[in-house]
Amino acid sequence: xxxxxxxxxxxxxxxxxxxxxxxxxxxxxxxxxxxxxxxxxxxxxxxxxxxxxxxxxxxxxxxxxxxxxxxxxxxxxxxxxxxxxxxxxxxxxxxxxxxxxxxxxxxxxxxxxxxxxxxxxxxxxxxxxxxxxxxxxxxxxxxxxxxxxxxxxxxxxxxxxxxxxxxxxxxxxxxxxxxxxxxxxxxxxxxxxxxxxxxxxxxxxxxxxxxxxxxxxxxxxxxxxxxxxxxxxxxxxxxxxxxxxxxxxxxxxxxxxxxxxxxxxxxxxxxxxxx
Numbered sequence: 517x518x519x520x521x522x523x524x525x526x527x528x529x530x531x532x533x534x535x536x537x538x539x540x541x542x543x544x545x546x547x548x549x550x551x552x553x554x555x556x557x558x559x560x561x562x563x564x565x566x567x568x569x570x571x572x573x574x575x576x577x578x579x580x581x582x583x584x585x586x587x588x589x590x591x592x593x594x595x596x597x598x599x600x601x602x603x604x605x606x607x608x609x610x611x612x613x614x615x616x617x618x619x620x621x622x623x624x625x626x627x628x629x630x631x632x633x634x635x636x637x638x639x640x641x642x643x644x645x646x647x648x649x650x651x652x653x654x655x656x657x658x659x660x661x662x663x664x665x666x667x668x669x670x671x672x673x674x675x676x677x678x679x680x681x682x683x684x685x686x687x688x689x690x691x692x693x694x695x696x697x698x699x700x701x702x703x704x705x706x707x708x709x710x711x712x713x714x715x716x717x718x719x720x721x722x723x724x725x726x727x728x729x730x731x732x733x734x735x736x737x738x739x740x741x742x743x744x745x746x747x748x749x750x751x752x753x754x755x756x757x758x759x760x761x762x763x764x765x766x767x768x769x770x771x772x773x774x775x776x777x778x779x780x781x782x783x784x785x786x787x788x789x790x791x
Contacts, residue, residue: 529720541595541596543676545597607712611662615666640710641710669686
C-alpha cells in the first residue's frame, strides 16, 4: 500500500518467501488437503472456473493457439496445497505460513513475532470435509495452541514436520509448551486450517518496510555520533571507530572491505556521506 517502489532487498525477500510458501508441502495438513481435494466437487468447480477464466484471458491475442493457451495454464498450475476460495483468494496451510514467516522474521523474539503474526492467525479458515471454507468459530484457542507448536518446533533443515515429529520435539524439550496442555487438542489432526497467501506476503512487506525505516534512523544516529569533526562525512578512521564500537571483533581486512563497498555509493573523495 505504498506509491514508492519497494527496495530491491525487500523485493528479493518477498520473492524468496513466496517461493518457500509455494514449495511442495508435506506438513501436518497434507493428508487432509489431499483427501478433501480428491473428493470435493466444490474445490473442483472453483478451480475449473479459475483456470477457464485464465485461459479466456488470452483470447484477445489471436496469435496464441488454443493448445498453447492450455500449456501456459498447465505451466502455471498452483501447487496441490494451495486452495482457491470463491472470492479468488489463494489459501495455504497454516503451519507452512507460520514456519516460513517465523524463519524470515527471526530477528524478532517470540512475543514480538506472535503480535505481528496475529493478523494472519485471525484470518484462518477451516477446511471442511466437503471442501467448504468457513470461519473457525469456537476454534481460535485451538489455532493459537497449534501456532505455538509450529513456531517452537522446527526442523534442522527447514522441512515440513508431521504431527508425530512435532510431538517428539515437544516432549524432548523443557522450553516448549507446557506438558499439562490438552493432548486431545494437540493430536486432533483431523482439522485443517488455511490462511491467505497474499495477506502473509503483505504483512511481511509491511514489517520489513517498517524495520528498514528503523534501521535507517539508527544508521543516521550512528553516522552523526561517528562524525567526530562534524564535517558531514566519515573518513576511514571515523568509520573504523564506529565498527569497533558495534563489532569489536571485526578484523581490519573486513572493515576495509566494508568501507570500500560503502564508497561505491559515497562521495568521490574517499569519504562516506550521510546517504
